[in-house]
Amino acid sequence: MKDDPADDMVGEHHEQGVLDSNPEDGDYWQAVPDPSSAEARKGKDIQGIAWERLAITRENYRLARLEEYKNHENVPNSSEEAIKDCKPTEKGGMYYEFKQNIRSIKSTILHYQLRNLVWATSKHDVYFLSNYSIHHWSALSSVDTELMNVEGHVAPTEKHPGSLLEGFSKVQVSTFAVKDNLLVAGGFQGEIICKHLHREGISFCCRTTYDDNAITNAVEIFNASSGAVHFIASSNDSGVRDYDMERFQLCKHFQFEWPVNHTSLSPDRKVAIIVGDDPNCLLIDAKSGEILHSMKGHRDYSFASAWSPDGLTFATGNQDKTCRIWDVRKLSKPVHVLRGNLGAIRSIRFTSDGRFMSMAEPADFVHVFDVKSDYNRKQELDFFGEISGASFSPDTDALFVGVSDRAYGSLLQFGRL
Structure with a gap:
């Protein structure tokens, strides 16, 4: 991925919000209540955009976005080549229903290629990045709590071998994850x-x-x-590092030939997918780091990966606008090639039961595939704004999507039907 921090800050699509000419952007917009699920079922825009007040219809604005949005490519024309591999998918599935749009949450993005900035640990508990802070949102009590602020100086309050007791100052958070009551944030200068x-x-x-x-x-x-x-931790220095949080120690360090943008461990923890600044994706032995197979098919760099809970299939997301589904029993070619609408596939998640897979583009679209249909049917979540992350709750009941936008930034919540 790009390594110049000046270039890596939020890109051209973030500098201005969607519908910047919208007359609602002032006091009117602030006064509009968040749309309810009942209103959405009756046709109200889930983001509360009053299209009837604007000089353009939603349909025409959608067509303009599809035509004008500039997908970032490291390999020129990669998406034009990749589209030849894609399978048709039937749209119109309804698996997750809109529940609420929380505009008080301002989810933000630091690096335009990194979008793992929303994590749900239950259908009521969501974590997100807002500028220099990581917050917790309770969907049950509607309370927003700041958990970690790294704008100033931050240092450990516990003493462990290998810990930098002097800490860090003004960390630019590029990614984070939350699980088992542990929050791990990564930064632009290799900070953990x-x-x-x-x-x-x-x-x-x-x-x-x-x-x-x-x-x-x-x-x-x-x-x-x-x-x-x-x-x-997957790093731009081409390294993958495994840290033991019981002993607070680095226990494994594997080095590869190109920057690693994402790593996913198989459910049995025996193998891992490595994707990064190379069209090929790697399957490695998680214990030794030995490369077991190099998967060929993508045309550009990959930034997302995920295992199905079945332990047999996994997905990789690429800047060629495709998500490829692979089967460990036959890695010579992907079993499915799924196409995005306007940009790179930057976040992939499976539900814990393996029934659905979400595929998030950089903006406007999250696709929820019915895995049981052999990826032939999907639900398309269609909205406006850059996507900071998408996360299913562990019980599969909820799907949360972070929207980063100057005017319409929020957290979208969907519930399983």
Whole structure:
């Protein structure tokens, strides 16, 4: 991925909001109540956009966005080539129903290629990034709580071997993850900050690397076979590092030939998918780091990956606007190639029961595929604004989508039907 922080800040689509000419952007917009699920069922816009007041219809604005949105490519014309591989998918499925749009939440994005900035740990508990802060939102009580602010100086309040006790200042959070009461945030300079949610203060700080190319691109928290809580950090210095949070130590470090943008462990923790600044994706032995297979098919760089709970299939998301589904029993080619509408596939999630897979584009669209239909049917969530992340709740009852936009930024909540 790009490694110049000046270029990596929120890109051209973030500099201005959607519908910037909208006359509602002032006091009127602030006074409009969040649309209810009942109103949405009657046809009201889920973001509260009053199209009847505007000089353009929703349909025409959608067509304009599809035509004008500039998808970032590292390999020129990659999406034009990749479209030849795609299978047709039947739209119109209804699996998740709109519940609410929380405009008091201002989810933000620091790096335009990294969109893992929304995490649901239950159907009531959601975590999101807002500028220099990571917040918790309770969908039950509608309370927004700041958990970690890294705009100033942050340092660990616990003492552990290998922890940087001096801490960090003004961390630019590029990615984070929350699981098992552990929050792990990664930064632009290789910073790792860990907080146990049931403890006061910061538990652990370290720097993955002092390399100039140090952005932490992704974090995944998991339980080792021993039951201990670990996390894997994928780095722009081409490294993948496994940290043991029981002993607060780095226990594995694998190095690859290109920057690693995302890593996903298989459900049995035996193998992992590695994707990054190369069209090929790697399947590696999670214990040794040995490359078991190189999957060929994508035309550009990949930034997302996810395993199905069945442990046999996994998905990779690429800037060629495709998500490819692979089967470990036959890796010579993908079993499905799924197409986005306007941009790269930057976030992929499966429900815990394996029934659905979400595929988020950089803006405007999250596609929810019915895995049982062999990916032939999907629901298309259609809205406006850059997507900071998408996350199913562990019980599969809820899907949360962060929207980063100057005027229409919010958190969208959907419930399983």
